[in-house]
Amino acid sequence: MSKPSIPEGTRDFGPEVLAKRNYIFDTIKKVFLKYGFQPIETPTMEKLSTLTGKYGEEGDKLLFKILNNGDFLQKANQDALSEKNSTKLISSICERGLRYDLTVPFARYVVMHRNEITFPFKRYQIQPVWRADRPQKGRYREFYQCDADVVGADSLMHEAELVKIYDTVFSLLNLKVIIKVNNRKVLEGVAEVAGISDQFMDMTIAIDKLDKIGLDGVKKELLDRGISENAFEIIEKVLKSKTLSEISALLENSEIGKKGIEELKKFHTYLDPLGTDNEVQFDITLARGLNYYTGCIFEVAAKDTPMGSIGGGGRYDNLTGVFGLQGVSGVGISFGADRIYDVMETLQLFPESAQKQLQVFLVGLDDATHLFAFQCAAKLREKGIVTDLFPEPAKIKKQMEYANKRNAAYVIVIGEEEMQTGKLSLKNMQNGNQEKLSLEEIINLITHTI
RNA sequence: GAGGAUGUAGCUCAGUAGGUUAGAGCGUCGGUUUGUGGUUCCGAAGGUCGUGGGUUCGAGACCCAUUUUCCUCCCCA
Numbered sequence: 004m005s006k007p008s009i010p011e012g013t014r015d016f017g018p019e020v021l022a023k024r025n026y027i028f029d030t031i032k033k034v035f036l037k038y039g040f041q042p043i044e045t046p047t048m049e050k051l052s053t054l055t056g057k058y059g060e061e062g063d064k065l066l067f068k069i070l071n072n073g074d075f076l077q078k079a080n081q082d083a084l085s086e087k088n089s090t091k092l093i094s095s096i097c098e099r100g101l102r103y104d105l106t107v108p109f110a111r112y113v114v115m116h117r118n119e120i121t122f123p124f125k126r127y128q129i130q131p132v133w134r135a136d137r138p139q140k141g142r143y144r145e146f147y148q149c150d151a152d153v154v155g156a157d158s159l160m161h162e163a164e165l166v167k168i169y170d171t172v173f174s175l176l177n178l179k180v181i182i183k184v185n186n187r188k189v190l191e192g193v194a195e196v197a198g199i200s201d202q203f204m205d206m207t208i209a210i211d212k213l214d215k216i217g218l219d220g221v222k223k224e225l226l227d228r229g230i231s232e233n234a235f236e237i238i239e240k241v242l243k244s245k246t247l248s249e250i251s252a253l254l255e256n257s258e259i260g261k262k263g264i265e266e267l268k269k270f271h272t273y274l275d276p277l278g279t280d281n282e283v284q285f286d287i288t289l290a291r292g293l294n295y296y297t298g299c300i301f302e303v304a305a306k307d308t309p310m311g312s313i314g315g316g317g318r319y320d321n322l323t324g325v326f327g328l329q330g331v332s333g334v335g336i337s338f339g340a341d342r343i344y345d346v347m348e349t350l351q352l353f354p355e356s357a358q359k360q361l362q363v364f365l366v367g368l369d370d371a372t373h374l375f376a377f378q379c380a381a382k383l384r385e386k387g388i389v390t391d392l393f394p395e396p397a398k399i400k401k402q403m404e405y406a407n408k409r410n411a412a413y414v415i416v417i418g419e420e421e422m423q424t425g426k427l428s429l430k431n432m433q434n435g436n437q438e439k440l441s442l443e444e445i446i447n448l449i450t451h452t453i
Numbered sequence: 454g455a456g457g458a459u460g461u462a463g464c465u466c467a468g469u470a471g472g473u474u475a476g477a478g479c480g481u482c483g484g485u486u487u488g489u490g491g492u493u494c495c496g497a498a499g500g501u502c503g504u505g506g507g508u509u510c511g512a513g514a515c516c517c518a519u520u521u522u523c524c525u526c527c528c529c530a
Contacts, residue, residue, distance in 0.1 A: 008503095011521070061528055064454070104530090132530085137454085139524070146530065208528095291529090312530065339530030368488065403490040411490095418488060432490075 012144025026357035035127040045108040068097040101133040105150040114326040122155025152335030163273030170279040179306040185289035192260015197234040207290035295319045305346045313342045364406035365392035
C-alpha cells in the first residue's frame with residue numbers, strides 16, 4: 004500500500020488557504036456584478052471537437068483527453084493502433100476533453116443558446132481549467148480562471164470598461180499592477196508594412212520576447228524564422244518608438260494598421276476621463292498567444308514581484324464563427340486567480356479579515372455554563388455572527404488554545420459569575436484586552452466593528 | 454514534448470570516505486495542582502530515509518528505472 008497522493012500539478016486547499024482564495028474570488032465577483040455581468044457555468048468536459056483546433060497546435064497537445072467508456076479498443080482506429088500512432092488514435096478513442104479555458108466553452112454556449120440570449124450579453128464565469136503543461140512556479144495543471152466577456156457589441160466602450168475592471172479589482176486587492184494594452188491590427192499593420200503578412204505569427208512570437216531576450220535576441224529569432232534583414236529594420240523602428248503617434252506615422256501605408264491605431268485612440272477616449280489607479284501602458288511588444296484575438300489585447304503584470312501575467316484578454320471578432328454563428332463580436336478579460344494568490348502571498352497582501360473567519364468563540368467552564376454558552380451561541384448566530392464553541396466543558400486553557408488555533412477574533416468566557424450577572428467576559432484575541440459586557444452589548448460591538 | 458536539479462518525521466533541514474538501535478528546530482499530543490491563548494517549564498508520540506529493482510558481508514548514502522517538486526526551453530493564467 005503506497006502513500007496516497009494527487010496527480011502532478013494539482014493541489015489540495017486547506018481552510019486557511021481557501022479563505023484567502025475566496026477573498027480573491029469574492030472581490031472579483033463583486034466587481035463583475037457591479038459592471039452588470041451575469042454568471043454562467045459550463046461543464047468540466049467538452050466534446051473534443053469543440054476544443055481542438057482553437058488553441059493552435061501547441062494548445063491541442065496540452066488538452067487533457069478523456070478515454071471513452073466501454074470497450075473503446077474495439078472501436079479504435081485499427082491502423083493507428085498497429086502503427087502505434089497516438090495522435091491518429093486519439094480521435095477514435097476519445098471524444099471528450101477537460102476544458103482548457105473559459106472563452107471557447109463560452110463561445111460554444113453563445114452559439115447553442117443564441118435564441119435565449121439578449122445581446123449584448125455580458126457574462127462572467129469563475130471555474131477551473133486544465134492544461135497538460137509541465138508544472139512550474141505559477142503554472143499548474145488545474146487552475147482557476149475568472150472571465151468576464153461581452154458578446155454582441157463592437158463598441159470600444161467595453162474595452163475601456165474591462166480595463167477599468169482590472170484596475171478596480173487590483174486596487175481592492177491592494178496589488179500594484181501594470182495593465183499593458185496593444186492591438187492586433189496594429190501588429191498586423193507592422194507585418195504588412197514590413198512585407199511579411201504571411202509570417203505574422205512568427206513576428207509576434209519573436210517581438211513578444213523583447214523584454215526577455217533584447218533587441219538582438221529578437222533579431223536572431225526573426226532571422227531564424229526566415230524573416231529578411233529589410234523587414235527587421237522596419238520592425239526595429241516600430242519597437243524603438245515609444246508612443247502611439249510615432250507608430251501611427253510608421254503605419255501610414257497600412258489600412259489595417261491605421262484601423263488599429265484608431266481603435267486604441269477610441270479606447271482611450273472612453274477610459275481616460277475615468278482615470279485609473281494603476282498604470283495603463285501601451286506596449287507594442289504585447290502579442291498574446293491565443294490566436295483568436297483580432298483587436299485590442301490586454302495583459303496584466305504584477306509590479307513588485309516577478310511572475311508571468313496574472314491576467315489577459317482582448318477582442319475577438321470571429322470566435323463564434325467557428326461554431327457557425329457569424330458577425331458576433333466579443334471582448335473579454337481573464338484573471339488568473341492562482342497566480343494572483345501566489346503574488347499576494349509573497350507580498351503578504353492578504354488582510355487580517357481574509358484570515359479571521361471565526362468571529363466569536365464561546366468558552367463554558369462547567370456543564371451549566373456550557374449549556375448557557377450554547378444558548379448564547381444560538382443568539383449570536385441568529386444575528387449573523389460566525390460563532391462556535393467547544394463540544395463540552397473543558398479546562399479554560401485548552402479551550403483558549405483551541406480558540407487561538409481557530410483564529411477567533413473574540414472569545415467569550417462564561418463562568419458561574421458571568422452566567423448569574425449576565426455580564427460576560429469578552430476577550431479581544433488580537434490585543435488581549437478583556438471587558439465585561441452583556442450579550443446585547445457584545446452583539447452591538449461586533450456587528451458594528453465589522 | 455526537450456534538457457537540468459531535487460525528494461530523509463506534519464513542516465524546514467542535518468546525516469561526515471557505505472558499517473551497530475537515523476538526528477535537530479518548529480509543529481502535534483500530554484502534563485506543569487485546577488478562570489485565560491498567541492509569549493514559561495517538563496515529557497511523549499511520530500520515519501520500512503519518494504517508489505521498485507540492482508551492486509555489496511552490509512546502502513539514507515553507489516548504479517538503473519519510475520515518480521514528485523523546482524528551474525530553463527516551448528507556451529501561457
